[in-house]
Structures are given as structure tokens and as C-alpha cells.
Amino acid sequence: MSIVDEALAERLDNAALRREPVENAGRQDVDIAYKVQESLVSRRIARGEVRIGWKLGFTSRAKMEQMGITEIIVGRLTSEMSIADGGDVDGSRFIHPRVEPEVAFRLGHKMGTTISPCDLVGAIDGVAPALEIIDSRYHNFQFTLADVIADNTSAAGFALGTWSPVSVDLDLKDRAVSLSVGGKIVERGSTGAILGDPFQAIQALSELAERRRWKFRPGDVILAGAATPAVPITQGDVVEATIGGLGSVTLRLDA
Ligand code: OOG
Numbered sequence: 001m002s003i004v005d006e007a008l009a010e011r012l013d014n015a016a017l018r019r020e021p022v023e024n025a026g027r028q029d030v031d032i033a034y035k036v037q038e039s040l041v042s043r044r045i046a047r048g049e050v051r052i053g054w055k056l057g058f059t060s061r062a063k064m065e066q067m068g069i070t071e072i073i074v075g076r077l078t079s080e081m082s083i084a085d086g087g088d089v090d091g092s093r094f095i096h097p098r099v100e101p102e103v104a105f106r107l108g109h110k111m112g113t114t115i116s117p118c119d120l121v122g123a124i125d126g127v128a129p130a131l132e133i134i135d136s137r138y139h140n141f142q143f144t145l146a147d148v149i150a151d152n153t154s155a156a157g158f159a160l161g162t163w164s165p166v167s168v169d170l171d172l173k174d175r176a177v178s179l180s181v182g183g184k185i186v187e188r189g190s191t192g193a194i195l196g197d198p199f200q201a202i203q204a205l206s207e208l209a210e211r212r213r214w215k216f217r218p219g220d221v222i223l224a225g226a227a228t229p230a231v232p233i234t235q236g237d238v239v240e241a242t243i244g245g246l247g248s249v250t251l252r253l254d255a
């Protein structure tokens with residue numbers, strides 16, 4: 001990677017560490033953007049964070065319209081982003097956090113040490129309701145497709161509800177989704193908003209991963225992407241996502 005690309009990874013990493021947004025990079029090259037993301041995530045790993053999974057973005061029309069981007073993006077989840085269900089998260093960790101209701105999948109433990117992209121759908125052994133906190137490191141959440149990929153797809157935090165087993169006949173095509181803040185429902189939708197079926201998001205990840213030679217591990221968590229627009233949250237907010245038949249998950253942004 002060029003010195004310029006390494007400098008962007010460092011700038012985005014520092015923006016997250018200092019909670020200071022940076023100017024939109026105005027990048028256009030998606031291949032380079034994924035390299036910048038890898039470099040950015042490596043910096044976090046070097047500080048002791050552990051890779052725990054993947055996230056998809058812009059898998060629903062609601063999100064595409066909200067952010068003005070129509071291509072699916074993929075980011076990495078690390079241990080530092082994980083928030084316990086019902087837990088508090090320090091609000092000062094974020095710049096301008098937004099929250100989204102998501103469906104999370106888990107790759108099974110019984111497989112070998114790595115899972116190839118083409119085996120992804122078959123490797124799923126769990127599904128859970130999830131909340132994602134996104135926090136763009138760019139001013140005003142404004143970015144190009146390549147910019148947001150470089151910024152690890154705005155990934156900042158996530159909480160998972162209880163895992164349910166996944167069987168072949170599990171139908172996730174139209175489960176009611178709701179997001180509430182302070183006990184008031186602020187968004188409603190359906191899991192069908194995620195590419196018609198959240199399993200399609202795993203299929204999309206599998207295709208992107210094949211092209212980019214990404215490797216998966218048993219236990220990896222995969223967020224399928226928000227079914228509704230993201231909602232800004234402020235300190236003290238209690239947030240809850242509910243997915244029909246899967247239950248709910250909550251977190252509180254600590255004041
Ligand atoms: C990018 C992240 C998109 C989703 O679920 O669609 C995303 C952003 O909106 O800042 O996580």
C-alpha cells in the first residue's frame with residue numbers, strides 16, 4: 001500500500017481514538033479502500049483487540065437511501081466493539097453515534113479452523129437480534145463508497161441478544177423489526193428489507209469474500225445490515241431492537 005493510503009488508515013484510526021472527525025477523503029477506489037480498512041483494523045489488533053466477525057452495510061433500501069450509497073459494503077468487528085446485552089457503553093467513546101436494528105448470524109464451531117467463502121451459508125449455526133452502533137469518523141457522516149469502506153464501514157459497537165439455532169427450514173423473510181429509544185418506537189420494518197431475506201446478505205458476503213480472498217473462522221459473528229434507517233442517540237439513551245420470533249436486545253449509552 002502507498003504511503004498516502006497508510007496515512008489515511010492512520011488518520012481514521014486517530015480520529016476514532018481522539019473522537020475527532022476528519023474531512024471526507026473523497027476516495028473513489030474500492031480495492032484500495034479495502035486495503036486501507038485492513039490496515040486500520042490491523043492497528044486495532046496490534047493494540048490487543050481480537051477479530052470477532054464481519055458486518056455488511058447497505059443491504060437495505062432504507063439504508064441506501066439514507067446514506068446515498070447503493071453498493072453493499074463489508075467491515076470488520078473487533079472485541080472492543082462488543083457490548084453486553086442490557087449493558088452500558090461509555091458514550092464518550094463515540095463522535096456522533098447512531099443506532100440500527102440488525103440480524104446477527106454466527107458461524108458454527110464444529111467446522112475446521114477456517115471456513116471458505118463458498119461454505120459460509122452452510123456454516124451458520126445461530127441467529128440473534130442485534131443492535132449496531134455506527135459512528136463515522138468523517139464529519140457529518142458524509143463519505144463516498146470508498147471512504148466509508150476505508151473507515152471500516154463506520155463500525156463502532158454492537159450488542160447481541162440470545163442466539164437461536166438455525167435449521168434448514170428457518171424462515172427469516174418477514175420478521176417484524178422494531179427499534180426503540182427511551183421506550184418509544186422510533187423505527188419499524190421487516191427483515192425482508194435486508195435483500196429480501198437476511199440469508200441473502202450471507203450469500204452476498206460469500207461472493208464478495210470469494211473475490212477478495214477473505215477467510216472466516218468458526219465463531220465469527222456476521223451482522224447482516226440494518227433493516228431501517230439509523231437513528232442518532234445521545235448520552236443516557238436506552239435503546240432496544242426487537243426481531244419477531246428472535247427476541248430483543250438492549251443497551252444504554254452511558255452519560
Ligand atoms: C455505513 C454503515 C452501514 C448498515 O447496516 O447498512 C451499515 C453508515 O451508514 O455509516 O452498517
Ligand code: MG
Pocket residue numbers: 055056057100102132134223225226
Ligand atoms: Mg449496520
